[in-house]
Amino acid sequence: MATTLTARLDREWETPHNLFGVLATVDHKTIGKRYLVTAFVFLILGGLEAAAMRAQLSGADKRLLSPEAYNQLFSIHGVTMIFLYASPILSGFANYIWPLLIGSRDMAFPRLNALSFWIFLLSGLFIYSSVLVGQVPDRGWFAYAPLTESQYAPGLNMDFYALGLTFLGLSTTVGAINFIVTFFKLRAPGMSLNRVPIMMWGTLTASVSIVFAMPSLTVACILLWFDRRLGMHFFEASAGGHPMLWQHLFWIFGHPWVYIVVLPAMGIVSDALPVFCRRPLVGYTFVALATIATGILGFGVWVHHMFATGLPSVAMTFFGAASMVITIPSAVAVLAWIATIWYGRIVAKTAFLFMAGFVVLFVIGGVSGVMTAAVPYDWQLTDSYFIVAHLHYVLVGINVFAVMAGFYYWMPKMTGRLLNERLGKWNFWVMFLGFNLGFFPMHIAGLLGMPRRIYTYPSGLGWSTVNLISSIGAYVFAVGVLLFIINALWSIRRGAIAGPNPWDAGTLEWSTPSPPPAYNFAVIPTVRSRHPLWEDRLPPEGGGRSSFSDGLTIPEGRETVETSALDAEPRAVLQMPEDSLWPLILASGLTALFYGLLIVGPVLAGIGLAVTVVAIIGWLWPSERELLQLEEARP
Amino acid sequence: MTAVPAQERDLHPSPAPLPVGGRESRSPGRWGMIWVVATEASFFAYLLFSYFYLASMARGAWPPDGVPELKLSLPNTVILLLSSGTMWWAESSIRKGRAAALRIGLVVTFVLGCVFLTIQGIEYSHKHFTPQTDAYGSLFYTITGFHGAHVAVGLLMIAVVAVRAFLGHFDRGRHLAVSNVALYWHFVDAVWLAVFTTLYLTPR
Ligand code: HEM
Ligand SMILES: [Cu+2]
Numbered sequence: 001m002a003t004t005l006t007a008r009l010d011r012e013w014e015t016p017h018n019l020f021g022v023l024a025t026v027d028h029k030t031i032g033k034r035y036l037v038t039a040f041v042f043l044i045l046g047g048l049e050a051a052a053m054r055a056q057l058s059g060a061d062k063r064l065l066s067p068e069a070y071n072q073l074f075s076i077h078g079v080t081m082i083f084l085y086a087s088p089i090l091s092g093f094a095n096y097i098w099p100l101l102i103g104s105r106d107m108a109f110p111r112l113n114a115l116s117f118w119i120f121l122l123s124g125l126f127i128y129s130s131v132l133v134g135q136v137p138d139r140g141w142f143a144y145a146p147l148t149e150s151q152y153a154p155g156l157n158m159d160f161y162a163l164g165l166t167f168l169g170l171s172t173t174v175g176a177i178n179f180i181v182t183f184f185k186l187r188a189p190g191m192s193l194n195r196v197p198i199m200m201w202g203t204l205t206a207s208v209s210i211v212f213a214m215p216s217l218t219v220a221c222i223l224l225w226f227d228r229r230l231g232m233h234f235f236e237a238s239a240g241g242h243p244m245l246w247q248h249l250f251w252i253f254g255h256p257w258v259y260i261v262v263l264p265a266m267g268i269v270s271d272a273l274p275v276f277c278r279r280p281l282v283g284y285t286f287v288a289l290a291t292i293a294t295g296i297l298g299f300g301v302w303v304h305h306m307f308a309t310g311l312p313s314v315a316m317t318f319f320g321a322a323s324m325v326i327t328i329p330s331a332v333a334v335l336a337w338i339a340t341i342w343y344g345r346i347v348a349k350t351a352f353l354f355m356a357g358f359v360v361l362f363v364i365g366g367v368s369g370v371m372t373a374a375v376p377y378d379w380q381l382t383d384s385y386f387i388v389a390h391l392h393y394v395l396v397g398i399n400v401f402a403v404m405a406g407f408y409y410w411m412p413k414m415t416g417r418l419l420n421e422r423l424g425k426w427n428f429w430v431m432f433l434g435f436n437l438g439f440f441p442m443h444i445a446g447l448l449g450m451p452r453r454i455y456t457y458p459s460g461l462g463w464s465t466v467n468l469i470s471s472i473g474a475y476v477f478a479v480g481v482l483l484f485i486i487n488a489l490w491s492i493r494r495g496a497i498a499g500p501n502p503w504d505a506g507t508l509e510w511s512t513p514s515p516p517p518a519y520n521f522a523v524i525p526t527v528r529s530r531h532p533l534w535e536d537r538l539p540p541e542g543g544g545r546s547s548f549s550d551g552l553t554i555p556e557g558r559e560t561v562e563t564s565a566l567d568a569e570p571r572a573v574l575q576m577p578e579d580s581l582w583p584l585i586l587a588s589g590l591t592a593l594f595y596g597l598l599i600v601g602p603v604l605a606g607i608g609l610a611v612t613v614v615a616i617i618g619w620l621w622p623s624e625r626e627l628l629q630l631e632e633a634r635p
Numbered sequence: 636m637t638a639v640p641a642q643e644r645d646l647h648p649s650p651a652p653l654p655v656g657g658r659e660s661r662s663p664g665r666w667g668m669i670w671v672v673a674t675e676a677s678f679f680a681y682l683l684f685s686y687f688y689l690a691s692m693a694r695g696a697w698p699p700d701g702v703p704e705l706k707l708s709l710p711n712t713v714i715l716l717l718s719s720g721t722m723w724w725a726e727s728s729i730r731k732g733r734a735a736a737l738r739i740g741l742v743v744t745f746v747l748g749c750v751f752l753t754i755q756g757i758e759y760s761h762k763h764f765t766p767q768t769d770a771y772g773s774l775f776y777t778i779t780g781f782h783g784a785h786v787a788v789g790l791l792m793i794a795v796v797a798v799r800a801f802l803g804h805f806d807r808g809r810h811l812a813v814s815n816v817a818l819y820w821h822f823v824d825a826v827w828l829a830v831f832t833t834l835y836l837t838p839r
Contacts, residue, residue: 223773574663
């Protein structure tokens with residue numbers, strides 16, 4: 001009896017449908033979906049926190065929330081949105097889409113991928129367990145010292161912050177390394193660097209930034225915890241430390257982080273927008289280079305967050321100028337999108353609307369950003385609601401709107417069903433109008449002198465009307481998000497069948513069935529252009545035609561192809577790991593370790609450490625298959 | 636599976652057989668380790684940045700109670716460098732297929748690493764200040780402590796690889812684990828040179 005190829009691949013790659021499979025799977029598609037759902041739940045939690053704040057601020061002298069509760073709310077809202085939503089949601093898309101986009105059967109390190117998800121989930125729960133003991137982080141998302149030192153913040157609040165972010169940083173870092181290696185080693189034969197989709201450039205740049213920037217936050221958080229619980233003095237001026245050390249470490253991380261949460265999102269738009277304009281992206285090379293340039297420049301501008309701290313003015317001039325320069329690559333990207341729309345034939349699906357809205361918000365957020373990069377303006381506006389408006393235009397505009405576009409664009413690939421377009425249009429317009437109604441007036445509130453992070457304000461300052469409008473807008477925005485949730489839940493079951501390529505798009509992921517089989521590609525494709533599925537209608541790029549039927553099938557065990565870093569010449573067959581419980585065990589060990597540190601309990605911490613060490617050894621120990629191959633190789 | 640791909644057909648051998656595993660020096664596993672080292676190196680760079688920042692902001696003498704002595708730390712530096720040499724020897728031996736030399740090299744490196752940590756401990760016990768004394772004390776113990784922790788992790792990795800070496804897991808073509816542990820160990824030594832220069836030499 002002849003075994004067909006797909007049946008055989010299925011047997012190798014399919015994760016068992018039982019509890020073991022749930023806990024041990026290393027399939028990038030499952031992990032990607034878990035990332036997306038978890039990060040989206042955090043978006044909802046952060047949104048509920050915001051809703052509480054907007055209720056409190058909707059009128060003067062309201063007493064819905066105590067000042068302490070308000071402090072906790074804006075802090076956990078910022079932490080949630082920045083760390084638990086904005087970056088992980090992009091990792092979710094990248095995890096799901098990347099291997100499909102590059103014609104591979106999985107990421108370079110599937111078990112590391114599982115580990116990165118488990119740590120994300122458990123560190124998120126760790127931070128949120130602060131709610132159970134009523135000691136939520138309450139010193140803002142950037143937690144300036146010395147307010148965070150134990151004299152001024154005695155509870156566990158800031159320990160949850162310092163330890164939680166250190167813990168989460170592990171997930172971000174291993175995830176980033178996985179993306180980098182996947183980018184350079186697993187692209188399908190023929191997918192040379194000039195054929196890589198922009199979304200991958202964006203995620204790659206973000207990942208490299210993470211590798212170099214994340215440790216700065218980790219160091220800051222560890223030093224903070226040492227100060228707080230081990231009696232050290234890093235941020236304590238009276239014993240030779242310095243509170244400004246925190247600010248430097250935090251913003252060395254913090255500014256690159258802004259690009260980390262926007263570059264992959266910009267990449268999503270650069271890849272998806274052309275599909276709805278029925279033409280390739282205008283200026284591919286410029287956009288790719290601009291992406292990389294932004295990532296590099298992002299490391300040179302951290303001081304612009306500290307203009308108001310009394311630094312030497314030469315330093316401020318330099319960093320102010322650098323902050324102006326960094327707008328140039330962003331402008332390149334904006335021009336490329338506008339040109340793509342301009343020269344394209346628009347198909348105004350919901351995904352397109354979200355991307356058009358994204359471009360509009362990008363421009364508004366960019367203008368207010370340039371204003372604050374000018375040092376004198378910054379002195380005027382820092383710590384006012386102008387900043388709150390600016391940061392939401394940037395983060396919601398560039399991240400949330402791109403993410404929504406990503407959902408409308410790729411969910412059909414993930415679920416096999418299209419989202420509803422009618423509801424989708426409502427979804428977009430309610431969100432877009434609600435957002436502008438909610439956040440544009442905050443610019444005005446800021447110019448009227450309203451400081452950020454105040455839990456209430458007296459009447460008679462002229463702030464009441466703008467704040468009421470802001471609050472109404474925020475609730476309208478929330479309704480928009482709710483419409484999306486309804487649409488998603490409805491479409492998963494009832495949506496129209498998508499088929500492999502519902503948008504008639506040009507990149508590799510659309511050559512697979514929707515949803516793709518566990519092994520993604522039965523035959524590893526060979527790529528000869530930037531748009532392998534559009535070769536019949538685009539002028540040839542000179543390399544011949546891409547192929548989906550003649551290529552490697554490598555069905556013996558879980559295997560995929562390793563290619564060279566630049567030209568993607570096939571180099572070797574890579575053996576991929578089986579499903580494994582070690583990632584979960586390792587992440588659980590770390591959880592115990594961090595709870596042990598939280599309560600300063602050596603026993604719990606020791607147990608956690610021991611489990612972690614055992615898990616690492618078990619993980620790295622060669623599998624039976626490898627040992628067998630060793631036996632065979634022996635003379 | 637919902638849809639049957641067009642390529643459904645009987646199994647046939649791959650068109651151009653590729654080597655399974657391929658060259659280890661270019662493999663994803665190797666790349667992964669290089670990036671782990673990159674992020675760890677940044678971690679130490681930020682620790683040393685903190686040192687220089689607080690040093691530049693210090694109002695009194697720096698270090699507050701005199702420059703740290705070289706009596707123990709200099710020989711200790713030599714020991715760690717030596718261990719890099721033995722590690723290098725171990726790795727290049729297995730590249731040539733000499734499994735016995737690999738085992739010896741790993742064991743010697745392990746012992747030298749343990750000696751380093753012991754001397755470090757002795758130096759700690761001679762210190763007149765603690766991490767709680769002042770910011771300098773916090774920096775000194777945090778920086779050397781994190782380095783020491785990395786040495787300990789390196790030792791654990793060497794131990795595991797040594798056990799595998801005795802089980803005969805490595806040969807001329809398959810020794811990625813050895814190469815990665817070696818890379819990590821050289822990195823830990825390089826960090827020590829940076830730490831040593833910062834803490835012991837720059838204040839002189
Ligand atoms: C759902 C719509 C949202 C609303 C209504 C909202 C509302 C708010 C409000 C009222 C504040 C507090 C301002 C203050 O008192 O200073 C705030 C702060 C903040 N928001 Fe949002 N927000 C929303 C979405 C987001 C998203 C999606 C992100 C990031 C991706 C985000 C990131 C932040 C950050 C970083 C802060 C600063 C926290 C701090 O001061 O430490 N927000 N937001
Ligand atoms: Cu910035």
